[in-house]
Amino acid sequence: MKILLKYFPLLLILLLLLAAQQSQAQSRTKTNFGSDWEFKREKNNSSNWEKISIPHTAKIEPLVVNNQFQGNCWYQKTFSKKLSKHEKAFLYFEGVMQQAEVWINDSKLVRHQGGYLPFTIDLTPFLNQNKKATVKVKVNNEDNPNFLPGKPLKDLDFNYYGGIYRNVHLITTSKLYITDAVAANKMASGGLYVNFENATKKEASGTIQVHLKNEFPSDKKTSLQFILKDKYGNKTNYKSEEFILKTNSDTAFTQKIVIQNPHLWSIHNPHLYELEVQVLTDNKVTDSQFEKIGIRKSELKEDGYYLNDEKLFISGTNQHQEYPYLGYALSDEAQFRDAVKIKNAGFDFVRMSHYPHAEAFLSACDSLGILVMNSLTGWQFFGNETFQQNAYQDLRDMARRDRNHPSIIFWEASLNETRMSNAFMEKATQIIKEELPFDHNYTACWLDNANYDLFIPARQHGKAPHYWNNYKKGNRKIFIAEYGDWEYYAQNAGFNQTDFADLKENERTSRQLRADGEKRLLQQAYNFQEASNSNRKGKNTIGEANWLMFDYNRGYSSDLESSGISDIFRIPKFAHFFYQSQRDADIVLNKPLQSGPMVYIANYWTPESTLKITVFSNCDEVILYLNDKVFGKQKPFVDANSNNLTHPPFIFQLDAFKAGTLRAEGLIKGKKVTDFAVTTPQKPTQIKLTYDLSGQVINPSNPDMVFVYAKITDTNGTVIPNTTDKIQFELIEGNAKLIGENPVKAEAGIATVLLKTENNKKTIKIRASGEGLTSDILLITKN
Template identity: 70%
Template sequence: MLILLIFSVEKANAQSRTKVDFGSDWEFRREENANSNWEKVTIPHTAKIEPLVVNNQFQGTSWYQKKFKVGDFKSKKVFLYFEGVMQEADVWINDQKVTNHKGGYLPFTVDATPFLKTNKENLIKVKVNNEDNPEFLPGKPLKDLDFNYYGGIYRNVYLVKTNKLYITNAVHANKKASGGIYVNFEKINKDQADGSIQVHLKNEFSGNKKALLKFILTDNEGEKSEFLSKAFSVKANSDNVITQNITVSNPKLWSISKPNLYHLEVQLFSNNKIIDSYSEKVGIRKSELKEDGYYLNDEKLYITGTNEHQEYPYVGYAISDEAQYRDAVKIKNAGFDFVRLSHYPHAEAFLNACDELGILVMNSLTGWQFFGNETFQKNAIKDIRDMARRDRNHPSIIFWEASLNETQMSENFMKEASKALKEELPFPHNYSASWIDNANYDLFIPARQHAKAPDYWTKYSKGNRKIFIAEYGDWEYYAQNAGFNQKEFSNLKEDERTSRQLRSNGEKRLLQQAYNFQEAANSNRKGAQTIGEANWVMFDYNRGYSNDLESSGISDIFRIPKFAYSFYQSQRNADVVLDSKLVSGPMVQIANYWTGNSPLDVTVYSNCDEVALYLNDALVSKEKPFVNGNSDALQHPPFIFKLDKFVPGTLRAEGFIKGEKVVSNVVKTPESAMKIELSYDVSSKAINANSPDVVFVYAKITDANGTVIPTATNEVTFALSGENAELIGENPVKAEAGIATIILKTKNLNSPIMIKVSGANLESATLKIN
């Protein structure tokens, strides 16, 4: 019988689920404009385009509506899956209230089936509110918060059709350590990986259903492993959990340099037909905290990473999946192998990108300096569960911050939070983390400023307890209580000493920012219990309580790198070879513009053994890394070259490994501003040809030779031709440190887009995007 059944399975025709983007053809208006016409919009969408520096962010109620048909759905289920709505959502279908969801950073599912009309037009309405609410996370009023929560249906929405016997959604099922698909590998070595795949099924037919499951695991070279469950039955209007043990021979392990992924497809058969299927990418990797540190696949690793706020200028959180991917690429290219999701769960597309690119992740509960009432605490525990259920299959996630950041939590809450996470992730090596040194958590994740100078956490010792420096490099310098060179820098003004530096602040202050990060990173590595670090922060961002940008990013809010970016990039070994779409290998970068006002002590960042510096083709010197008390623990200390005087022309740095020249970098003295050079950033992910996308367009003010003028503040005007796109941002806009930026939002690329930029006394430029 089983042989016949297997034969029938192989021959079966798929009648599986469908999942379609539900983001087009919506109408929108803010309640404050209730008398205005509905605006046609596409999801993801932000409730209001904000200025670059957000002083008075929109908070209030918005309405979204959409008319749609679903055809004949007899014997089918119809769900709407919302990835993220900021931050309270009420949903109606055909004027019937369907659900209320609280919390802006995690998904929810609407079972639309009972409310829909067959083969007729349906109407969905979504009321969205992002006003302060102390009863769910983050809870803290926006005016006091260290980040912004931008309103709108800002993440993707999908319409999902399934059979009435179907694989559930993990969050929607609301079952401990269950719902949907749960993949776990425990016994892992180079020869074999043993694991299990748990599938939660629901039968909404009025009769019992016999079924079986087929599991297809495909590696990145197309090699398949297939597993078949025993036949089973699911009772009418009931659910069932099937667990399949699997063994993968010679597994291709997921790592930071080779992030091998498997495509898992789970097929549900009944009556010899595929009636449902579900697929996602998974990875096999061994992540362990041991007495002497952190290990990935049995190799000890000091984790080097960053923090990221998931915010774009003007549009807030409402960005495309491709834009999420590009941010992850920038993090990896900066030399980082880790990101802490500050201070909330990020978009699913970002986590998928971390899986694909080999970026380790600390997933984080929404929160910052706020501990609410009993209702707030219950909602926090629910968010921990939903976060675990949504994200548990990502190989990139190694730590779970199941605590409220910089918040004085009660002992009981911490106990409940850790318990909830362990209940959802009952397998070994799922590590909980908290900024409070508490026995309920596996990992202590203080910020550097939570200890005192000059030792900070280097002398921390509590048994075998490990610590991860979750933030460093910003606040301790901003607050003027840090550093080992306060006397050396006593001549610096407060705004010169801080790590909060805009690109327009010039070389001296950008070098100070980079030095601050260097000094702190070097110190972190001297702590025996420290397993890794995440600097604050990757990109500049807005804060609810402040009327300026938080500018300690190693790139600005437009993702343009500062000198500190090159410092971190230099800390990745030259022999590390990453995927061709990423930056790796030998690097050398001159952190100097070489103008009459530039420092004569020239800093060069490189991962090479030696660097030679030339001025106008004359050798200045050939140096080894500059090692002192603030660089002696680094993988690759910077190189310092002392020049006697400024001579205009060309600086050229050449990097050598084992005596062989392997890389070079050139900086030229800028001359008079003459022209504009236009470019747009795709960071290895092309503009989506069919769906909305957002990319940065850069207008560089250059001299006749194409050298950017680092002090240029020329005002330029962008002009767009093409009906399938729009420009978002200040226009005209002044250049900052030689570069003016605007956002291009595309609807599709069915026809070319032309962008022209012009400015007074500058040769204009035109860019064509096909």
Template identity: 65%
Template sequence: MRSVFRIFAVCAICLSIFSVPAQNRTKINFGTDWEFKISESIPTDWEKVMLPHTAKIEPLVVNNQFQGTFWYQKTFNAPFSKNQKVFLYFEGVMQMADIWINDQKVCSHTGGYLPFIIDITPYLNKRGKNIIRVKGNNDDNPNFPPGKPLNELDFNYYGGIYRNVYLITTDKLHITNSMEANKAGSGGLYVNFDSISKDNASGVIQTHIKNDYSKDKSVVLNYFLTDKNGKKLEFTSEPFTIKSNSDKEIIQKIQVKNPKLWSISQPNLYQLEVQIISNNQIIDSYCETIGIRKSEIRDDGYYLNNKKLFIRGTNEHQEYPYLGYAISDDAQYRDAVKIKNAGFDFVRMSHYPHAEAFMKACDELGILVMNSLTGWQFFGNEKFQENAIQDIRDMARRDRNHPSVIFWEASLNETGMSKAFMAKASSALKEELKFGNYYSACWIDNPNYDLFIPARQHAKPPNYWNNYANGNKKIFVAEYGDWEYYAQNAGFNQTQFSNLKKEARSSRQLRAHGEERLLQQAFNFQEAANSNRKGKNIIGDANWLMFDYNRGYSNDIESSGISDVFRIPKFSYYFYQSQRDANMKLNPKLNSGPMVKIASYWTEKSPLDLTVYSNCEEVALYLNDSLVTKKSPEITPYNDALKHPPFTFHIKKFIPGTLRAEGYLNGKKVAEYSVKTPQSPTKILLSYDLSSKEINPDFPDMVFVYAKITDHNGTLVPWYNSQISFSIDGEDAKLVGKNPIQAEAGIATIVLRTTRFKKPIIISAKGEGLEPAKLNIENKTKIE
């Protein structure tokens, strides 16, 4: 039985290392002025690039993804004193990397989803030019996760230095990076609160310090904990000595009165700064942003800060169309915003650790996280297993301080692992998270793990996991709503499915497939979600999935996302959005509060049985300003466990015009949505998607540009599928993607990629028979 100490949890988030005056630490983005070439040997001709970077721009449907060897190089200055050290920190290189500094090989690293750090001090020219070369390779390799050949894999691993690189300088006496230290449960800062209430939070701050001087050093540590309002808590350690050429862990007890707790609705964060003081000088300063929260599985469910919560979540792959994994920190943030706006408070990292910027966004937005070891249906040899265990350690070291991380999937997804491996995997996680306060998770119900996380399709219909019990162990349904319908063992509602064609029965529906099939996808998710909520030991679930994506083994886009690959919502998106309570108020930059959405385009081909999604008590439906009816949702076996069942309305016959839905709470209208019958397409409305994050003015960024084909009233024409051509006028920017591109369900999309955003960008679009359109990015037009 888990001890009381281990079931109360808090995390902290590692956001960034900041420069502080009067000390020697700096952290510089190292992404500019690189050169690149796909080549087996060191090339003689190079292409200038900026990071993050993908080895090859891929087509929209990736059916012959690049695999091979590629090179990067950069010339740089690195002036530093004799008392300083210089490091390079790589957030991710896919998926083998060899590093040379000034023609001396300094490092080899395997695995593309976790960071590594290199002490390059001994190899540098202190006053002159330096050159770094990186040889990368993303060929199939069975010796480290994911291990499975790409053409058999359910996702892609795109080559390149696809995440950030930083140049870090410190004093020889410094707080380490957890990857640099490479010690179980150590390195850098490790913050843990083991006793938490609204009145008091107490725990420890562990700081790992390294002294690379040839002399012992007398040291004290200063701690500063600052809340969002600027209120600061200060304290100092007892003096201590760290011997020459050695390292030391210092554990400091901490107590916070009346803490501002981190939650899904109020993700309060604190800034923690730890300073090394020696000879009355600030020698080093290391900052993190931490959150205090209590995460607990009890006999009757999951609790966050002593409030019971059924966890509503999704799965996400980190790829973008064309660019693969090479997306900016700001684009990562926008994806997290979309997840939160869809009504989810949880995301599973399927099936690998995601970017550090995405983790940071989850902390800032109040999204709970299941962190996941890289893997899918592959159990390799002894070398593979050793590398998988090391990845568990590196994942824990990188992410142990995030308040968002509540579950650790320290197992290989849908893989027949040996009992010995599972014991080693859970033991490694325990060593790394030595203060306890975490939950390990596995898709196999194994006694070494705390939480059982099967997919819904891993059990049999009609009850799936609802009647499963194994002592006090709880279930989190890690995937649902896709495969069980794709494979046609579709749960309870077989009568409705009896007349459907195979492709119409599936949850894998593109926006181009039309209203009926999009409604079927939404109903599948609804039915499965409703079923999961009836399980006596189920504490939450995550649908499969948020965004459509490419995978190595199939020559089509996997389309069970509630948004398409361009992040355009399908009807099912609004089903999930309606499941968030109307009285939950989030940050103003997020969507929350009362909502109502008509799942129809209202054309002659639209179903006359209308579905309306809302979190209101009643919905009134009007057709051309005439009331059809005002009603509460009808309770059926397919929605009776949902907090906010959909509303259904029957229209006797199609009459063109306007459908309007009004949502009511306590008899008062609080939300409204209208849809008009589209007429002939005449024009293009251009917009771009910011999702609460402006285009980065200083570093590479990318946003989706949407050409919405409308009639003269501005109503989307969903049957329009002709080609749209895009063009651009602006510096340091380009369009990425197929151009011209065929519109899908009335919208054509292209990706705008910027290097720096200092001057206006004008994008134009045209299509046969349509009025051309122009978009000035400075207008900050946002997609609806």
């Protein structure tokens, strides 16, 4: 005991030093600032504030949005944050739709215009150790032609929902700190900028640029430590020489890096490294920042697109970032779930339609192996000089925010379907080249303009039946940025007019709801198949993105745009399985992704069903059984509308309907590897509740939202595809809300409600009931 007491002072000093070092090492904090806000809309004519959390939408809208809320709303939050004399504090807004004015303690600090990109506020002068601070944000989402998208909502092909709809973070740093890339407003600088100019399986080399700012009242002797760690825990370390950073100055430091035998990022193995950059002052860590990065080589060559020196025909889709009812106000987890669905549909690419999407969505694409075309906000609108200057700034902010994402391979530095001036297009491409001054950062435009690296027309911008297949302009490459919708909706598509001459107008289109039935969902899938097959005939075509992944709302239309291969509730249509079948069976993806052999019967097998059975599969052969008796064995059906597909569909022609079960077995090299069955539905008797996580558990603390599905089935569990019974959802237990119509009519046998959670620490219990149906109870247990 005496010995311990003797050394106690020394131990205490060591512990205090260790604590001080840990405190210094953790000097940068990033805290979700989304709780404990108050909100009101001006049009309410009420002074009452509603308690809310962020992300938040200014108004819960109906499923089909008409007369969407546009106007002013207010957010406020009172908080306390103690800072030492060595610290700074910032508020980082990921996205506010679409004009934000921010006050701190009644001092107006900023007015930010544009709803899809972030901005930062320096709180430091307003935080007093003995007083609370109040932040107020006035948000307006009315039409404004001076910033993007500019076009009035009533004429727009998508919606911009008001509110602080993306995350807000409170960030604290030392007064010598790594800046934010957007807030720094430095060309090709600010924050962290990582680039690998060379990347092969043997070696990768490049640079890490760090932008520092010193707001201490004295000069600081500084050095930087770079730690790059792969997913297996292997580390590569670099440390700079010491340098002097003068008071109230900033500098950009560049570190060259070389990695032997790197793990390359790819669509099937999206390996991510964790980069930590430490700022050391007096040999102590005074700031640090983490970023996940990927090492890959993306290249346009004379004969096509190459990823890591392997030629790739890019198969992808378009996506709007909205949910039903909540609009844009999605959690990071919901963003991840959407990315999972895109990958599970067989796609390896997504185009950001028609604006920069959430940071969490891009991070999900990084982790899941989804290539991205990042896009400037715009659609069919070219504004005045003020509008154009704001577009230029948006391009810079987009490049600075997103430049470290390995998933981004193309930059759509143009306004979609807009007749822009040549001067604007020249300036737009110049900006991207200035901000991303390295090889293989490719610009894209829907116009065939020489300022851009890649031509990205929609299929319908060409003429049937060949569209862009005969396009040839030197070695210029073309990517079909949209296809499968408008050309069929406008009935100028190149499909077989003889075979489909008897189709009605609404049967030809790709805009089909799940409620529209088997015949029309098959037609949608066929349209996508035919167009995709045709796109592959173009010698200079490097890829395609169908229109589109999920159904969505539009400002100018009173109905849902329903050409999604899944509906707005993320329930797949037949076309989903056509695309899923185009991924090779030998590709293995990490969970939660689906991969490997698949087979799917696009038929409900009812007395009204077609006897021409379409089966989507990536197998060599398919055997079809009817009530356990072999009907036939087929190889893929190859004709002029499937001869360029990786995996054409399988077609079986039955002679007559017989109630029971159709079962398809997929064979590879003569061996059964998978199967799928559909059974004739009987009388509806019960409800079966499910919910969708897509590999991402519900956030236990922050707001999250998941879809809850009530499937109306017979006693065998078969969904009744033509029932529209009303289903009543009831939240029995749990810290959550049910959002949406309730009771709600089922669509094609499934009724859906949105479950929004917060502080999800306990079990959630939901009951669904309907007249004449056995009810069901769903338990969602805490994570």
